Amino acid sequence: MPDNITVAGVAVDTRHWIGGLRVASADTFTDHSPIDGSVLGEIARGGPTEAEAAVAAARDAFPAWAATSRTERARILHAIADGVEKRIEELAIVETTDNGALLRSHRRGVMPRVAHNFRFFADWLLKLDHEDFETRGHTNHVSWDPAGPCVLITPWNAPLMLATWKVAPALAAGDTVVLKPAEWSPLTASLLADIAAEAGLPAGVLNVVQGYGFEIGDALTSHPDVRRISFTGSVPTARRIAQSAAANLTPLSLELGGKSPLLVFADADLDLAVDLAVEQYDNAGQVCLAGTRLLVEEPVAEEFTRRFVAKASALTQGDPRDEATDIGPTIHSRQLEKIDGFVQRAVAAGARAVIGGHRKGGQYYAPTLLTDVAQDSEIVQEEVFGPVLTLQTFAGEDEAVRLANDTRFGLAATVVTGDRERAERVGGQLVAGTVWVNCFFVRDLQAPFGGSRQSGVGREGGTWSFDFYCDLKNTVTAP
Numbered sequence: 297m298p299d300n301i302t303v304a305g306v307a308v309d310t311r312h313w314i315g316g317l318r319v320a321s322a323d324t325f326t327d328h329s330p331i332d333g334s335v336l337g338e339i340a341r342g343g344p345t346e347a348e349a350a351v352a353a354a355r356d357a358f359p360a361w362a363a364t365s366r367t368e369r370a371r372i373l374h375a376i377a378d379g380v381e382k383r384i385e386e387l388a389i390v391e392t393t394d395n396g397a398l399l400r401s402h403r404r405g406v407m408p409r410v411a412h413n414f415r416f417f418a419d420w421l422l423k424l425d426h427e428d429f430e431t432r433g434h435t436n437h438v439s440w441d442p443a444g445p446c447v448l449i450t451p452w453n454a455p456l457m458l459a460t461w462k463v464a465p466a467l468a469a470g471d472t473v474v475l476k477p478a479e480w481s482p483l484t485a486s487l488l489a490d491i492a493a494e495a496g497l498p499a500g501v502l503n504v505v506q507g508y509g510f511e512i513g514d515a516l517t518s519h520p521d522v523r524r525i526s527f528t529g530s531v532p533t534a535r536r537i538a539q540s541a542a543a544n545l546t547p548l549s550l551e552l553g554g555k556s557p558l559l560v561f562a563d564a565d566l567d568l569a570v571d572l573a574v575e576q577y578d579n580a581g582q583v584c585l586a587g588t589r590l591l592v593e594e595p596v597a598e599e600f601t602r603r604f605v606a607k608a609s610a611l612t613q614g615d616p617r618d619e620a621t622d623i624g625p626t627i628h629s630r631q632l633e634k635i636d637g638f639v640q641r642a643v644a645a646g647a648r649a650v651i652g653g654h655r656k657g658g659q660y661y662a663p664t665l666l667t668d669v670a671q672d673s674e675i676v677q678e679e680v681f682g683p684v685l686t687l688q689t690f691a692g693e694d695e696a697v698r699l700a701n702d703t704r705f706g707l708a709a710t711v712v713t714g715d716r717e718r719a720e721r722v723g724g725q726l727v728a729g730t731v732w733v734n735c736f737f738v739r740d741l742q743a744p745f746g747g748s749r750q751s752g753v754g755r756e757g758g759t760w761s762f763d764f765y766c767d768l769k770n771t772v773t774a775p
């Protein structure tokens with residue numbers, strides 16, 4: 297297999313990055329572009345041997361990196377951010393080719409945010425401190441000690457953004473990392489390894505292994521030298537990882553799926569509500585935070601639906617490299633099948649497709665709105681992870697809150713209302729890691745991020761990230 301492939305004019309190494317070296321595997325897997333199904337290349341297919349090598353490299357590199365001063369760690373993280381900024385165009389086109397998300401958002405939103413992930417956690421590290429406190433004349437000093445090698449496992453819907461949201465705080469904390477990107481979008485993680493090396497990150501501090509989760513995953517997550525596992529992905533995979541991590545009681549951070557509600561009250565600015573609702577089709581609906589359950593108060597439901605249909609029907613679906621495109625393809629033919637399966641079963645159970653409800657050729661799925669859905673139906677209860685929204689109506693706040701909270705998830709919720717007090721009242725009762733009022737997807741890296749119920753375990757962001765990636769230690773000194 298060739299060690300390098302060229303994707304949209306950018307050379308990408310297809311091998312693992314372990315201990316500062318490119319390492320091939322005997323086996324490979326094929327990476328396709330969701331845009332047209334074309335083969336992008338053969339990628340190294342790691343298993344237990346590569347997992348062992350990567351964890352060993354991270355373990356060996358740990359003492360020196362942990363002992364590196366905070367200012368030096370922060371300097372290198374900023375140098376990585378510089379490298380990302382220099383290569384925004386390359387990272388954007390490679391990511392779009394690999395996962396099908398819009399080039400315009402990779403260029404202007406996602407990749408600048410990747411750089412920001414490094415800058416933010418570098419700067420936060422330098423501010424990180426607890427005030428000492430006293431107990432009967434003794435001083436308590438709390439420190440954030442580096443924890444050790446971390447295994448970071450990420451999904452395909454926002455590959456580099458989600459990877460660096462974990463890599464940056466872990467490196468800032470003084471930990472070393474083994475990153476395993478998703479097999480459907482392996483490429484930008486390999487570019488990140490190049491950028492980190494060019495920025496002067498010592499060998500073994502960041503390792504990237506490629507492969508199928510079911511082949512390399514257990515060897516990573518059950519490894520006794522691994523001190524933290526941070527995973528973003530689906531609930532079934534999280535269960536497997538939690539079982540595997542249980543062998544060593546390795547601390548876990550789990551950022552999982554959702555079935556978030558978007559509540560529209562009758563006093564809402566309806567144009568804003570429609571804009572926010574249509575935004576839920578972004579990334580072809582493959583967004584964990586997406587408010588896929590539209591809950592609309594009865595008096596405005598008809599008008600809301602009319603305006604929603606008009607706006608959603610005007611969306612342009614097609615090649616994600618085209619600046620005019622609003623919705624690109626789904627990631628994989630298997631994902632497309634899964635989405636269509638959900639929709640067809642819902643329709644068979646009595647749902648009505650107000651728009652969409654069908655494939656559009658290739659890996660494209662028409663933006664879909666389903667009404668006449670029962671609260672306990674599969675389409676309302678399970679995460680579709682595609683451009684599929686349901687619409688239900690409610691009468692009054694109590695019913696809105698009851699419907700909103702009635703799933704096993706609790707990742708996010710959006711409330712659209714013209715009444716601030718109502719927003720506070722309703723928001724206070726919603727089970728969700730993040731509640732947005734009259735907005736969506738506004739995310740500050742210093743805020744805690746994560747999900748309640750089966751949407752996750754733990755929180756990352758700002759100091760919460762350091763709490764997770766560090767061993768907190770209290771030193772008590774006598775007077």
Ligand code: NAD
Nearest residue numbers: 450451452477478509510513529530533551552553554584
């Ligand atoms: P997935 O669980 O199938 O895969 C995620 C990652 O886990 C991949 O890298 C995969 O290779 C790996 N993996 C699979 N089996 C493994 C195993 N046994 N051991 C270790 N690793 C294993 O999820 P996906 O389909 O890639 O992603 C979509 C899911 O991710 C959705 O449920 C979505 O809501 C969720 N998600 C959550 C967030 C969040 O922040 N809460 C963000 C994005 C996506």
